[in-house]
Amino acid sequence: MQTVRHFFPDLNAWLDRLPDSRVQEACTYSTRFLAWWGLLLYLLQLGSRRQLDYDLREGGPQVLPNLNRLAGTAQASLPVHDTLDHFVGHTPRAGWEGLRARLVRRLVRMKALDAARLLGLPVLLIDATGLLCFPRRQCPHCLTQRHGKHTLYLHQVLEAKLLGPGGVVLSLGSEFIDNADAADARGKSAEEVKQDCELKALARLLPRVHHEHPQLRFVLSWDSLYGCGTAFALAEPYDWPFVATFKEGRTPALWQEYQALLQACPKNRLRREWGDGLVQEYRWVQRLDYEDSEGREWQLAALECRERTAAGQEQYFAWLTPLPVGKKTVEEIARKGGRYRWKIENEGFNRQKNSGLNLEHVYSTDPEKWPVYYLLLQIAFILVQLLERGSLLRRLAAETGRPVGKLFGSLKNIARRLLESLRFVPWAEEWFDPALAGKLRIGLDSS
Ligand SMILES: [Zn+2]
Secondary structure (H helix, E strand, O other), X not given: OHHHHHHOOOHHHHHHOOOOHHHHHOOOOOHHHHHHHHHHHHHOOOOOOHHHHHHXXXXXXXXXXXXXXXXXXXXXXXXXXXXXXXHHHHOOHXXXXXXXXXXXXXXXXXXXXXXXXXXXXXXXXXXXXXXXXXXXXXXXXXXXXXXXXXXXXXXXXXXXXXXXXXHOEEEEEEEEEOOOOOOOOOOOXXXXXXXXXXXXXXXXXXXXXXXXXXXXXXXXXXXXXXXXXXXXXXXXXXXXXXXXXXXXXXXXXXXXXXXXXXXXXXXXXXXXXXXXXXXXXEEEEEEEEEEOOOOOEEEEEEEEEEEEOOOOOEEEEEEEEOOOOOOOOHHHHHHHHHHHHHHHHXXXXXXXXXXXXXXXXXXXXXXXXXXXXXXXXXXXXXXXXXXXXXXXXXXXXXXXXXXXXXXXXXXXXXXXHHHHXXXXXXXXXXXXXXXXXXXXXXXXXXX
């Protein structure tokens, strides 16, 4: 709680601003109270809306008083799960997007994420993932995918996640991919349809991110799907550089030119030998000319990392970027712009799918509400990560003489302990004192 107050002293006031005021008057519960009720669904990793009733409503003597302390309210009763669904229907998606933007802006201003910057710029990891999958059409926006005789109806999202220290990835922009993106799918391969969808969603995502964070110049971290002129042209208006996975199959001519020029630049080489026997060899070419299929001309650098472990395992990576690649920058670009991309897959999507966050669960029967539940999950996950990676938890563990992992056993257990505490432990007023929380020094784990 102190971690949340420390980073976001005005969070309750921000929650009040979620819906328009008309809605607030019609409801027995205050907006901030219901917003916390919804966030708890994910903070406590309950897995489904029904679980709110079992775990909280009938859950323990301290739930109501603790929730009132958390929200700064004086509600006389707890809501049922349908109340949340009703509330979600009346809080527009834009309200939640605005809240997420405030949370991220505050963390940026506090410089809490600065250790993860690449050449001084914040890194945005961009990737798409499947959200929901049904055997029957659910809404007019379902993407369709044929599998033999069967058709699957899908919902997908393109995410922009801001890279923080210690493996933290914070959701910053979400664009839902729908059937308009795949409108001209006829006669195209599955891979081409996927490219179409994601690039069209990217064309909506980048202007939205720029609109919400006009003061930030990002570096975009992309997989090979975005290693093409269409994506470069979408980033160009904002002067956002990128690091895109470089694959022969995506831009064959450029790949050949790169291989030829590498031979001509034998000095562009950096070798690192690590204590555990790991050897990394970086090579790069500073100026590659590339004309895309629309006749646009680009000048890019290409870099590669060849890695061999002591056991003899080899890996090869290559990237394209307009950033200045040289002996001083090549490692940082490869690491933060390239290698850390797996974090969006791992700590972003996999964690959200394979935990009580239950990303692929249908939280409402109303498709119109799915984006709001999605945003609730993303906002709660920002708070979860600050709690897990913040130094308060590490200090607590240190006081008991055990590392965080040993103290709780697993990340899932942290959520379970939080639930037990909400149910049975009267939360002290001073935990919510913004002056006290403001004096704390909380850093994110950068080990
Ligand atoms: Zn649908």
